[in-house]
Amino acid sequence: MSKTYKIADGKIRCTLCPHGCLIGEGASGICRVRKNVNGTLSLPYYGVLSAQAMDPIEKKPLFHFYPGSRIFSVGFYGCNFRCPFCQNYHISQQVVEGAAMTDPARLVEAAACRDSIGIAYTYSEPVVHYEFVLDTAKLARRQGLKNVLVTNGYINPDPAADLLEYMDAANVDLKSFNPDFYRKEIKGSLDPVLAFIEQAAPLVSLEVTTLVIPGKNDSEAEIQAIADFLASLSPDIPYHLSCYYPTYKYAVEATPPDLVLRLAEVAREKLHYVYAGNVGTYETDTLCPECGVVLIKRRGYSIQITGLSEGTCSNCGATVPIVG
Ligand code: SF4
Known part of the structure; x- marks a missing residue:
């Protein structure tokens, strides 16, 4: 559990995000999912997927x-x-x-x-x-x-x-x-x-x-x-x-x-x-910033790697920071 601070009257301070919610007993923070249960910050929605x-x-x-x-x-x-x-x-x-x-x-x-x-x-x-x-x-x-x-x-x-x-x-x-x-x-x-x-x-x-x-x-x-x-x-x-x-x-x-x-x-x-x-x-193609050749062609979610070779532009040899 991320760090919390206990305050008087059963309230606790959540320090996960910059809101720093002060949460009373039984209440939730601004995010609606982090809750004060018996003076302890709990995540009742742990593992609940939408x-x-x-x-x-x-x-x-x-x-x-x-x-x-x-x-x-x-x-x-x-x-x-x-x-x-x-x-x-x-x-x-x-x-x-x-x-x-x-x-x-x-x-x-x-x-x-x-x-x-x-x-x-x-x-x-x-x-x-x-x-x-x-x-x-x-x-x-x-x-x-x-x-x-x-x-x-x-x-x-x-x-x-x-x-x-x-x-x-x-x-x-x-x-x-x-x-x-x-x-x-x-x-x-x-x-x-x-x-x-x-x-x-x-x-x-x-x-x-x-x-x-x-x-x-x-x-x-x-x-x-x-x-x-x-x-x-x-x-x-x-x-x-x-x-x-x-x-x-x-x-x-x-x-x-x-x-x-x-x-x-x-x-x-x-x-x-x-x-x-x-x-x-076609403003989603990746172009080489050095020579302008198309490195990755994207048409919707159809992807073609056209000009990359081992992290470099296959036309001019410029290093291209693409992982994988
Ligand atoms: S309870 Fe939620 S909104 Fe409030 S500080 Fe924690 S993470 Fe942020």
């Missing part, structure tokens, strides 16, 4: 980690953010009682007997299920499976260090570079997410995603700031920009593909690998 499926690794999205492979993907309930545009709100913003339960050993076995490179913790926010994810990831690694975290990055540095030790790859959802957006729209804060990205960058195969929402986080200045930040860590970090569509509490119009394509061009001024998702063009 979804499981075999997915292309590109769906996470991870484009530079075992391209063309498939991964056994599992989701949970609950989240420590309150995004009004959440595309998975039916599992992130509620907990369904009586859902299917599993345990780490069964989950690892299920992944191992499929044609999967490992396990992806995804769909809703996995870090609030920290103990289950950590237990499963340790077991999966012992079996030679890869662990992939798809997260909002809202976790404190100490538990993050323990989790990242067992992760091989991560995609972090960087929702904006505007602290006000994080505070007002999401009910969180930006700085811890940036700190998590900095922490994860040298430890795992890291990719970052921003869902572009018209009028909310779509200025060139904001995408430029994100690209500057990522480039300061490494210009090789793959960056995904994707189109939003109206859902949950947002009625903002869907993102025009041209907007995402233009913002991708802005990000490419600083980053070597920028991908525009859901735009109906």
Whole structure:
């Protein structure tokens, strides 16, 4: 169990994420899944899954980690953010009682007997299920499976260090570079997410995603700031920009593909690998940053490795940071 502090009157302080919830007896934290039971922090939803499926690794999205492979993907309930545009709100913003339960050993076995490179913790926010994810990831690694975290990055540095030790790859959802957006729209804060990205960058195969929402986080200045930040860590970090569509509490119009394509061009001024998702063009191919040849051709989830040879561009010999 992640570290907690007992406070007077039976209350406890959860220190897993920057919310630092003070939780009274019988109550849950903001994430809805971590609960004070008799003065002890418990995870009553340990092993409760909302979804499981075999997915292309590109769906996470991870484009530079075992391209063309498939991964056994599992989701949970609950989240420590309150995004009004959440595309998975039916599992992130509620907990369904009586859902299917599993345990780490069964989950690892299920992944191992499929044609999967490992396990992806995804769909809703996995870090609030920290103990289950950590237990499963340790077991999966012992079996030679890869662990992939798809997260909002809202976790404190100490538990993050323990989790990242067992992760091989991560995609972090960087929702904006505007602290006000994080505070007002999401009910969180930006700085811890940036700190998590900095922490994860040298430890795992890291990719970052921003869902572009018209009028909310779509200025060139904001995408430029994100690209500057990522480039300061490494210009090789793959960056995904994707189109939003109206859902949950947002009625903002869907993102025009041209907007995402233009913002991708802005990000490419600083980053070597920028991908525009859901735009109906071929902006998801991986090109060599030195000579421009197509290294990996993507048509939906059909993947062809066309110009890579042992981690280098087969045309010009440039080193290409792709794992697997
Ligand atoms: S993990 Fe949940 S209970 Fe713990 S601080 Fe974050 S939101 Fe609160």
